[in-house]
Amino acid sequence: MIDPFLNIKNYLLTVIPLTDLVGDRIYPATTHLNLPAGYSPVGVGSAVAFNIRGGGTDYTSIILEPSVQFQSFAATEKFAYDIDRALHDALQDKKNKFFKVCRREVLGTLLYTPPPTLWPYVLSFFEFRISNVEV
Amino acid sequence: MARTFKADGIEINFFTEEVILAVDKVVSDGLAEVALEIQGQAVLNIRSNNQIDTGFMMNSGYVLANNGTDTYSHLQTHGVYSGKSGDSQWRELADRADLPDGVEALVAFGANYAIYQEAAKPFLFKAANQVSGKVDGKFEVL
Numbered sequence: 001m002i003d004p005f006l007n008i009k010n011y012l013l014t015v016i017p018l019t020d021l022v023g024d025r026i027y028p029a030t031t032h033l034n035l036p037a038g039y040s041p042v043g044v045g046s047a048v049a050f051n052i053r054g055g056g057t058d059y060t061s062i063i064l065e066p067s068v069q070f071q072s073f074a075a076t077e078k079f080a081y082d083i084d085r086a087l088h089d090a091l092q093d094k095k096n097k098f099f100k101v102c103r104r105e106v107l108g109t110l111l112y113t114p115p116p117t118l119w120p121y122v123l124s125f126f127e128f129r130i131s132n133v134e135v
Numbered sequence: 136m137a138r139t140f141k142a143d144g145i146e147i148n149f150f151t152e153e154v155i156l157a158v159d160k161v162v163s164d165g166l167a168e169v170a171l172e173i174q175g176q177a178v179l180n181i182r183s184n185n186q187i188d189t190g191f192m193m194n195s196g197y198v199l200a201n202n203g204t205d206t207y208s209h210l211q212t213h214g215v216y217s218g219k220s221g222d223s224q225w226r227e228l229a230d231r232a233d234l235p236d237g238v239e240a241l242v243a244f245g246a247n248y249a250i251y252q253e254a255a256k257p258f259l260f261k262a263a264n265q266v267s268g269k270v271d272g273k274f275e276v277l
Contacts, residue, residue, distance in 0.1 A: 031254055031255050032251075032254065032255065033255045053257040053260050053261070054257060054260045054261050054263075054264040055264070056264065056268075067260065069254060069257075071254065109250075111250065111251070111254075114251065123250070123254055
């Protein structure tokens with residue numbers, strides 16, 4: 001099986017409007033609970049963490065259909081939404097060599113990490129269709 | 136009211152509206168059952184994910200459905216609950232969600248922090264995936 005995390009990360013690293021906001025801080029298989037040690041939006045910079053929350057395959061087993069959650073971390077609420085909007089533009093209805101199509105499942109919701117950090121982040125979900133063939 | 140057609144000495148009664156109503160009721164009841172099963176599976180997932188402290192979130196699941204199912208009123212309300220370590224924790228129940236137009240049934244967890252737990256270790260989406268594998272037809276998972 002291919003590595004969907006790698007496909008998604010490699011694609012997002014090619015999206016300049018997104019990397020303009022978060023640099024290369026795109027963390028696969030990551031949630032607010034396992035961000036890289038020492039990470040903070042103010043000290044390190046804004047970031048996108050993403051994780052597969054479930055999904056399946058199509059009937060042929062050739063297409064993987066993961067539902068992926070994205071958490072856009074930033075120093076301010078507005079900046080977090082800016083990243084989420086950049087994600088939307090990067091993913092919605094897009095198809096490329098990394099995935100066959102992507103659709104947003106849920107619009108972004110503003111949340112905060114648990115105390116004591118209370119960093120703002122926008123939580124959103126996208127469903128991908130990814131060919132189970134190495135690119 | 137049946138529509139009756141007669142031809143060549145044969146009488147045929149069509150109970151179309153009655154059949155549609157009966158099917159609608161069966162579908163509505165069936166989807167409510169599916170929603171209740173998802174809620175039950177989500178509780179099992181919360182246990183297996185080790186996401187229990189006071190148990191408030193685990194017991195805050197409810198189902199709304201177009202057939203009249205509404206289990207929100209059975210939930211514990213906000214208040215102070217004892218955690219595993221014996222400390223007291225304030226727990227808050229969010230308002231009852233509305234059943235959106237066009238949606239037959241809804242499963243929600245009312246603990247106001249459930250979204251954080253779901254984002255960290257999905258228990259509800261996973262439950263929907265698990266149950267959808269057991270039932271025919273499609274339903275929307277958000």
